[in-house]
Amino acid sequence: MGGNTTTFSYHITYAATPSVPRLEAVSGNSQRAPIGAALPLPIVVRATDGAGSPLASRAVTFNVIQNDGQLSGGATSGRSIDVNPDAPGQASVQWTLGKRAGAGHNRRQARAPGITAPTECDAVGLPGPPASPVVTPRHHHLRAAPPALPPPRPRGPP
Numbered sequence: 001m002g003g004n005t006t007t008f009s010y011h012i013t014y015a016a017t018p019s020v021p022r023l024e025a026v027s028g029n030s031q032r033a034p035i036g037a038a039l040p041l042p043i044v045v046r047a048t049d050g051a052g053s054p055l056a057s058r059a060v061t062f063n064v065i066q067n068d069g070q071l072s073g074g075a076t077s078g079r080s081i082d083v084n085p086d087a088p089g090q091a092s093v094q095w096t097l098g099k100r101a102g103a104g105h106n107r108r109q110a111r112a113p114g115i116t117a118p119t120e121c122d123a124v125g126l127p128g129p130p131a132s133p134v135v136t137p138r139h140h141h142l143r144a145a146p147p148a149l150p151p152p153r154p155r156g157p158p
Contacts, residue, residue, distance in 0.1 A: 019050020021115045023060065026090060029121035034128045035101050042092040045110045045119055047085055054089025058112045062091075066107035067098030067125070101127040 028043035043062070047055040062071050064079045073083040073093040083091040097106050106123040 021047065021049050021055060021058075021112075023047050023110060023112050023115045023117065023119050025110075025119045025121055028092075028095075030123065032124040032126055033097055035097055035099055035125035038094055038096045039123055042094050043108060043110075043121060044090055044092040047089045047091070047112050047115065054085070054087065055112070056085045056087050056089050058114065059084050060091040060110050060112045062093045063109045063111070064095075064098070064107070065109045065120070067100050067105050069098040069106055069108075070096045071108070072096070095123065097123055097125045099125075101125045 024046050026044040026046050028039065028041050031039045031041060033039050045060060047058050047060060049055055059082045061080065061082050062073070064071060068079075070077055070079060071081050071093045073081055073091075076082070081093065083093060085091040091110070095106075095108060100106075102125060106125055107120060108122075109118050109120045111118040
């Protein structure tokens with residue numbers, strides 16, 4: 001029995017993928033708070049270069065992209081604010097939720113110049129008791145209950 005054999009030799013060179021700056025969520029996603037209230041923990045993101053080193057010189061823009069909430073960081077507040085990261089490249093904001101209750105009704109986005117992929121996070125606004133019910137003529141289903149009926153009269157002999 002004879003056979004043919006063939007030998008192949010390959011030389012493989014792995015090229016490092018180009019490193020790109022990144023913006024990643026550190027903490028604060030998926031929190032819950034009553035509608036219109038501040039979340040218990042700040043929203044924190046980290047900006048890094050392609051090698052993972054902090055980018056403390058690149059401002060991070062936080063935006064409320066769903067609902068009417070407000071962001072605050074330092075002396076600045078609004079629906080869109082710029083925050084300078086600290087030495088480890090972290091930027092944080094406090095988030096006060098909007099007025100609509102429910103999951104997914106509060107969304108925030110963070111972007112930084114030169115970083116193509118933003119980060120997003122959401123929060124759940126929990127409904128609370130109504131502050132003060134308002135009854136208007138147009139809402140007939142909210143009328144006050146009618147007064148109680150008087151007790152029945154006793155029946156006498158026929």
